[in-house]
Amino acid sequence: MSGSISPSKPVDKSNKYDRQLRLWGDQGQSKLEKARICLINATATGTEILKNLILPGIGSFTIVDGHKVSGEDVGNNFFLEKSAIGKNRGQVACELLQELNDDVLANYVDENVEDLFQVNAKFFSTFSVVIATDLNERTLLQISSYLWSCKVPFLHCVSYGFIGYMRIAMPVHTVIESHPDNALDDLRLDRPFKEFRDLCDACDLGKMNVKEHSHIPWLIVVYKYLEIWKNKNNGNIPKTYQEKQAFKKLIRSGILLNKDGNPEMEENFDEAIRNVNTALSATKMPDDVKHIFEDPECINIVNKSEPFWILVRAVKEFVKSEGEGFLPLRGVIPDMTSDSDSFIRLQQVYRNKASKDVEAVNKHLQNVVSNLSIPCIISEAEIRNFCKNAAFLRVLRYRSISEEYNSPSTIFLRQMAQRVEDEDDDLVYYVLLRAVSRYYLCYSNYPGIYEVEDDIMNLKSCVTRLLQQWKITCSIKDDLIHEFCRYGACEMHSIAAYMGGCAAQEAIKLITGQYVPFNNTFIYNAMKQTSVTVEL
Amino acid sequence: MSSDGSWPDRWNHIRKMLERGGPLAHPEFEASTKNLDGLQMLRILVVGAGGLGCELLKDLALMGFRNIDVIDMDTIDLSNLNRQFLFREKDIGKPKADVAAEFINTRIPACKVTPHFKKIQDYDESFYQSFHIVVCGLDSILARRWINGMLVSLLTYEDGKLDQTSIIPLVDGGTEGFKGNARVILPGLTACVECTLDLYPPQVNFPLCTIAHTPRLPEHCIEYIKVLLWPQEKPFGEDVSIDGDNPDHLKWIFKKSQERAQKYKITGVTYRLTQGVIKRIIPAVASTNAVIAAACATEVFKLATNCCHTLNNYVNFNDTEGIYTYTFEAERNEKCPCCSQIPQVLSFKEDAKLQDVIDYLQENASYQYKSPSITTYINDKQKTLYMTGIPSIEEGTKGNLKKSLCELGLLPGQQLIIADSTTPNSVVFKLNLGSEMD
Numbered sequence A: 001m002s003g004s005i006s007p008s009k010p011v012d013k014s015n016k017y018d019r020q021l022r023l024w025g026d027q028g029q030s031k032l033e034k035a036r037i038c039l040i041n042a043t044a045t046g047t048e049i050l051k052n053l054i055l056p057g058i059g060s061f062t063i064v065d066g067h068k069v070s071g072e073d074v075g076n077n078f079f080l081e082k083s084a085i086g087k088n089r090g091q092v093a094c095e096l097l098q099e100l101n102d103d104v105l106a107n108y109v110d111e112n113v114e115d116l117f118q119v120n121a122k123f124f125s126t127f128s129v130v131i132a133t134d135l136n137e138r139t140l141l142q143i144s145s146y147l148w149s150c151k152v153p154f155l156h157c158v159s160y161g162f163i164g165y166m167r168i169a170m171p172v173h174t175v176i177e178s179h180p181d182n183a184l185d186d187l188r189l190d191r192p193f194k195e196f197r198d199l200c201d202a203c204d205l206g207k208m209n210v211k212e213h214s215h216i217p218w219l220i221v222v223y224k225y226l227e228i229w230k231n232k233n234n235g236n237i238p239k240t241y242q243e244k245q246a247f248k249k250l251i252r253s254g255i256l257l258n259k260d261g262n263p264e265m266e267e268n269f270d271e272a273i274r275n276v277n278t279a280l281s282a283t284k285m286p287d288d289v290k291h292i293f294e295d296p297e298c299i300n301i302v303n304k305s306e307p308f309w310i311l312v313r314a315v316k317e318f319v320k321s322e323g324e325g326f327l328p329l330r331g332v333i334p335d336m337t338s339d340s341d342s343f344i345r346l347q348q349v350y351r352n353k354a355s356k357d358v359e360a361v362n363k364h365l366q367n368v369v370s371n372l373s374i375p376c377i378i379s380e381a382e383i384r385n386f387c388k389n390a391a392f393l394r395v396l397r398y399r400s401i402s403e404e405y406n407s408p409s410t411i412f413l414r415q416m417a418q419r420v421e422d423e424d425d426d427l428v429y430y431v432l433l434r435a436v437s438r439y440y441l442c443y444s445n446y447p448g449i450y451e452v453e454d455d456i457m458n459l460k461s462c463v464t465r466l467l468q469q470w471k472i473t474c475s476i477k478d479d480l481i482h483e484f485c486r487y488g489a490c491e492m493h494s495i496a497a498y499m500g501g502c503a504a505q506e507a508i509k510l511i512t513g514q515y516v517p518f519n520n521t522f523i524y525n526a527m528k529q530t531s532v533t534v535e536l
Numbered sequence B: 001m002s003s004d005g006s007w008p009d010r011w012n013h014i015r016k017m018l019e020r021g022g023p024l025a026h027p028e029f030e031a032s033t034k035n036l037d038g039l040q041m042l043r044i045l046v047v048g049a050g051g052l053g054c055e056l057l058k059d060l061a062l063m064g065f066r067n068i069d070v071i072d073m074d075t076i077d078l079s080n081l082n083r084q085f086l087f088r089e090k091d092i093g094k095p096k097a098d099v100a101a102e103f104i105n106t107r108i109p110a111c112k113v114t115p116h117f118k119k120i121q122d123y124d125e126s127f128y129q130s131f132h133i134v135v136c137g138l139d140s141i142l143a144r145r146w147i148n149g150m151l152v153s154l155l156t157y158e159d160g161k162l163d164q165t166s167i168i169p170l171v172d173g174g175t176e177g178f179k180g181n182a183r184v185i186l187p188g189l190t191a192c193v194e195c196t197l198d199l200y201p202p203q204v205n206f207p208l209c210t211i212a213h214t215p216r217l218p219e220h221c222i223e224y225i226k227v228l229l230w231p232q233e234k235p236f237g238e239d240v241s242i243d244g245d246n247p248d249h250l251k252w253i254f255k256k257s258q259e260r261a262q263k264y265k266i267t268g269v270t271y272r273l274t275q276g277v278i279k280r281i282i283p284a285v286a287s288t289n290a291v292i293a294a295a296c297a298t299e300v301f302k303l304a305t306n307c308c309h310t311l312n313n314y315v316n317f318n319d320t321e322g323i324y325t326y327t328f329e330a331e332r333n334e335k336c337p338c339c340s341q342i343p344q345v346l347s348f349k350e351d352a353k354l355q356d357v358i359d360y361l362q363e364n365a366s367y368q369y370k371s372p373s374i375t376t377y378i379n380d381k382q383k384t385l386y387m388t389g390i391p392s393i394e395e396g397t398k399g400n401l402k403k404s405l406c407e408l409g410l411l412p413g414q415q416l417i418i419a420d421s422t423t424p425n426s427v428v429f430k431l432n433l434g435s436e437m438d
């Protein structure tokens, strides 16, 4: 049995979604509104994840759940009610979740995930992201392998006592707009481009009154004194600490003096001095981007290549030719003390140069495409956006969950022995969660469901066997094993809600292609409010 | 089924935590079937019914709390609906506290949320004293400081020793876009909000001369209309100030900003940006609010039951690049003007003006007062040196700002009593006057 509930009238979306549009823009929102999400099992963690995806307005969701609602389900899940006890869990959750947002289409399938997967695996391949909670190890491996082969992003999320766990699996994820928090400006003062040099050369600091002199943008001030410096230093720019100090002194000497021989207040010169260190740091090709250029997908462009890789290739060609080893100019300058005219003119010079670079990239793009004889479906706006973000491109390659289980990374195993004994490292909870699923395979139940003390020894032997299988010698504290038995697989609402927030945001990153998802395992420790991310 | 509308197995999940001990539990924890009853008796105050508040109410109700009060002075707006999930379109315009409380009370049997459609300042000590734990989900630093000051003022000391039973723990959360923080404050024992004011950077404003004479960014143009043109042109009448929720006001500002931008060849003035600058909009998403509220709710649960050690005492969260958390112990300020019990000293030269004192109290990182008023006692008579808020008194005392402390008759050791909107109680400072400042 299955069903769906359809949405009603539209509302003023730009107003309703205003607070999030400021984070991912109309582009991100439109991708979100096309997204189709599948949730396997409407546990508390599951419905909390969906809630945080329905509110920002995904296209549709489908819950796959064959369970009947129990008393304890209603106790920790906001999207189930007492009157629903005994009914199908997916259906009830679907109805209560749908109320959150009329823009979202809601569906459910009243079937156990195992059964549905056996008869119709293809069903799962139709989604933008598949999110699962409460899966046993066997089903987890089956479904995740299948989705991996279909390239559908898969997110597995668990809340267990005070511990949260999340895993992302998909072959590759690319990001254009990664929105780094502290990006350096792209000013190129170490290798000024011609149009900027012309602008600076046309400006004569010596012929200005105080007002004009104190309103010259600091970029130009630094350029001017850099020219003087270079003339005295065989064309080299200041590199060492001492040289930079001397250069700052040189700039300071340019501040005009008043009648009494005291320096005027010239904020632009102060800004110039303050910015010497960052402004003179050499323009570089970011290591991440260099790596991306060497990626086989960039080197071997084929008919089926994604637009992302075609763009990477075009930018790579630009760097090799017009770029003289550097990325297209970003074309953005920070605000600085200046009169309006000087600033706007300076800004325009940077923007024009960036546009010129975009044009050049576009030419390379046309070349790449015509060599393949496929039509170019990439718009100019997309090329512009790509060039602007070229320094922040990200390519995340994940390992599959099968790989993690069948051939654990050797780097990881090497670190493991040491890290699990470190009290401040939450990685130990990964080992315990793996031991718990092994316990479930052996005993068809979770440790501590009924009795704590009785199950400690058995969980301990699961831990020991797991460590033996990994061939690592270390010991996991009995206290932690005891604590895990105490949990008895309980899913506390506040832990589910925390993981629900985290998982939803990762799904939004995967859907919008903006911001950077973690790679590939996240562990949350609510006892200390700490967390750790590891690549397994 | 029991008489309070509950049902079998309802609390199975949290009962595992409450009825079982373990080596990682707090040393004072005693596993017992009575722990759930104890938790249900506690009175919890949730301050704010917005993005964090809605989440907090749900989280606390599902963690077994059933005596919850919520206070919020706001009404529901369309732009709240992308995260404040207890509200629907039909609720727009209604008080947040009322709608949130009713939703929880309907969805979660036997949970009683009492709404207060009020300002936090509308209640006094007796109200705040009646709670066991206070949890804040606010977007205003000022309100956060006020609640913190209130809980500190409820502490009682005997022979200089803190009476532990007078402590009401404060759990505080905040979010901005993909960033957030949560902290646990035991007033009088651990760092309070005022101890760590430097964690909240003061708001940066554009210099007036930039806005007026040398605009460079679209924001400068919008600020110009807001700060200079509006008061000059009074486009909607003599006494009408800007209402960021009034589309006519926004449209006028947008149009004028565009004109100004055009004049200076500045690009990028959009309606969305205009709205953002005028309303000082902070981006917000459901997910960050869910995370921070959940962390706060977990801490309230721990404080209420001792089932685990609490957060010690501050965590930062950011999920722009992967998911990053940073947990640290914020330290008490030994001279905290709020919780240290140490008399505050103000040192000035005799010829310093009263304005200098006001500026200092506003700019100094450990005070950051908004609009301090100063009174003192001269010859046992109370004398108001400067006071804002009441126009007649403000007018009458404005002249004092230009006078020196000496001219005002202030002596070394004089007590200055400072009142400010950041604190429910005034703070007494001792004036240290010298011909040379240390």
Ligand SMILES: [Zn+2]
Pocket (backbone or CB within 6 Å): B191, B192, B193, B194, B195, B196, B333, B336, B337, B338, B339, B340
């Ligand atoms: Zn303090």
